[in-house]
Amino acid sequence: MADASKPSLDPSRRALLVGGLVAAGGAAIAAGSARSQSAADPMAGHDMSTMPADPYAAPMQGMAHGNMTTVGLVDHNRNGFDPTAMLTDWERGTTELLPDGRTLRTFEVDAIDKEIEIAPGLFFPAWTFNGRVPGPALRAKEGERLRIVFRNLGSHPHSMHFHGIHSARMDGVPGAGLIGPGEEFIYEFDAKPFGCHLYHCHALPLKRHMHKGMYGLFVIDPDPERHPENATVAASRLLGSPENAHWQEMAMVMNAFDTNFDGANEVYAANTVGQAYMNEPIRIDKSRPVRIYLVNVTEFDPINSFHLHANFFDYYDTGTTLTPTLRTVDLIMQCQAQRGILEFSFADHEDGMYMFHAHQSEFTELGWVGMFDVRSSAK
Known part of the structure; x- marks a missing residue:
């Protein structure tokens, strides 16, 4: 009763x-x-x-x-970011040579309070990095020196905690990069290890800062010269190389939003906007392989997942290996902060719409679902 x-x-x-x-x-x-x-x-x-x-x-x-699609469309211009553009919008910062011959790569990131539209007519009071959720997809090369100039333009204390290797002074926790409104902090460390990582605010309460939108993808490409045994594979991941140009690479951040602040999510998505890739399917050239940098930052749910319809992929857990950790799978699960690289091809498929989504049915019904629009290169 x-x-x-x-x-x-x-x-x-x-x-x-x-x-x-x-x-x-x-x-x-x-x-x-x-x-x-x-x-x-x-x-x-x-x-x-x-x-x-x-x-x-x-x-x-x-x-x-x-x-099962939403009614109406989100105004991406008003949001200031577009989920389709986010797929390939890598932030590479600015570079200069250090006296020792290494590259110094500098990023500038601002914490900004901003209301965003996450589904048609549904707005969320987000805390953002550079005015977008997820924050910019930072991308660097293994061995570079990284400098991140972080400014807090928001209304609460914030930080940037990077999943990588660095000193305690650069950890983005209280006393090591957590700053108040109006303050600035410069993080500096070497880019290692190579792989698919993330950054997020580490202020308390952590679950609030996470679910409000303070996270982003952080990718370190392998340096082929450091991996002669797998130099070709490493080169294929190095943004800007001829080998990399053959790949169709995408950044996907699985996230969700608690719109009524009851500790449970009402909207699920990849790259923030529910069903964005149903309303605008992702165009795929079937003659070129696909690589997805995937990270889960969903709060309040213990796991999220990625399922690919009518196909299978190889998976590199955390992206820190040049050989797959899983081969020929069509579903992977990730807890919060877990990430990896998916590689697959539609070369032997007929043209058509191929679905991908979380395999928690509720997540799918509440927005985490999309389509790959697979076409021959001539179409």
Whole structure:
């Protein structure tokens, strides 16, 4: 029997995304649902071509998962970042030569309070790095000297904690790079080890700073000269090399948002905007292999996952090896801060829309789902 002394649970985790994202209200959503069911059922007897266009209807991309897409579109210009552009928007900073001949690579990162739109009509009061969630995807080369000029333009103490190797003085914890509003700190350390890493704020309470958006991808490319036994593979990961140019590389950060601050997420995504890659599928040239730098920063859920439809991939856990740690798999799980590199090819596939998503069904239904639009290079 229910305990009358406890408030009833609000089934808002789905209601928020399905029923409460747009001012159009339930009637528009119900109409969209009816159309999806009719299209999926050949016995329904409805001629879809004669139905009037609905200005509130979501893009009909692939009709996947019963066409469970959000109603309307997020204004990426207002957000100041676009999930599609984020896939390939690597921040490389500025470089100069040090007296010892090494490269000094400098990044500039600001903590900024900013409201962002995470699903159509649904806004979230984020804490950001450089005004975007996730923060800029920092990318460097193994062995370089890194300098990160961090300025806190926000309203709370913040830091940058890098998952890499560095001194205690550069750890981004209290007394080692945690700064108050209006302050500046310079982190400096060598780029090692190579791999797929991340950075995030390490201020307390940590779970609040994480789920508010203070995280980003941090990739260190291997130096082929340091890995002669796997120089070709290392070169394929080195941004700007001829070998790397053959690859289609993408940065994906799996994240989620607790919009009513009840300790549970209502919207899930890769690169922040729910169902962004359903509304705008990712174009894939089937003649070139695909490499995804994947990191999970989801708060409040113990794990997240990535599942690829109709294909398999090799996986490099943490990206610190040049040989796969898993071969020929179609699903991997990551706890928070876990990351890795996925490599796969559609060379032997027919053209078409191929889905990818979390394999926790609730995450998929609440936004963490997308499509690869696989095409021949000539198309």
